[in-house]
Amino acid sequence: MITIKLIKDSDFKVTVKLKSTTQHEVHVSNDFYNSxxxxxxxxxxxxxxxxxxxxxxxxxxxxxxxxDLEVISHYFPEYEKEMKRRLKT
Known part of the structure; x- marks a missing residue:
């Protein structure tokens, strides 16, 4: 289960509950979001x-x-293309 809470502006606290629970602070820049x-x-x-x-x-x-959310593509080059496909944008 993934829970997302706005902290401030473009900063979010994400809690992932699986076998163990983890918390993550994620920033999404407007430019990256729009792209x-x-x-x-x-x-x-x-x-x-x-x-x-x-x-x-x-x-x-x-x-x-x-x-920062855009860092994902540094580890997984297919990330941006896959997000556009999944979100159909």
Whole structure:
């Protein structure tokens, strides 16, 4: 289960409850958000899809505790293309 709470502006606290519970602070820049979604989906939906993407590839314990969402593509080059496909933007 993935829970997303707005902290402030573009900063979110994400809690992932699986075998173990982890918490993550995630920042999403406006430029990155718009480049992936064209503003057609909410920030929360983008974060949800991003964590689902990550959890398909690694355990929640392996996900960084604090990061900018765009960093995901440094580890997984297919991330941006996959988000556009999943979010149909």
């Amino acid at each position: 992936l979604t064209d503003g057609k989906v909410s920030l929360e939906n983008l974060i949800q899809a991003s964590f689902e993407f990550l959890l398909e590839r690694e355990s929640n314990n392996s996900i960084l505790s604090q990061f």
